[in-house]
Amino acid sequence: MNTPMRRLLLTVIGAPAAALAVWALAVPLAGITLTARMGAAPQPVGPVLVIVASLVAGLAGWALLAVLERRATRPGRNWTIIALVVLVLSLSGPLTSAVGAAATVVLLLMHLVVGAVLIPGLVRAAT
Secondary structure (H helix, E strand, O other): OHHHHHHHHHHHHHHHHHHHHHHHHHHHOOOOEEEEEEOOOOEEEHHHHHHHHHHHHHOOOHHHHHHHHHOOHHHHHHHHHHHHHHHHHHHHHHHHHHHHHHHHHHHHHHHHHHHHHHHHHHHHHHO
């Protein structure tokens, strides 16, 4: 596996690892009840959901970057702008669906941590 591909893969794997670390500090260690309204009733936000959601975000970001690299003149710049907009929009999820102030803070932090890993990591790995 070549170095750029390895970096991309490590970045996509690093995002769920970072989000899971935040979850582990907040839920089992700090004892915060992490619950969000998903549909009709509040649901607990467990480690599987954290891993799957951040992995999907990483893979989607990687796919978009690959498309932009083939079609755009400045793929890194365009991707970074799109990724930042998506990150800001994603913050509305915890603000509107989290149950309680502590859950809101933890979910916002997880979104920001995933963005902090993916945005610079994917751009650097691709160039």
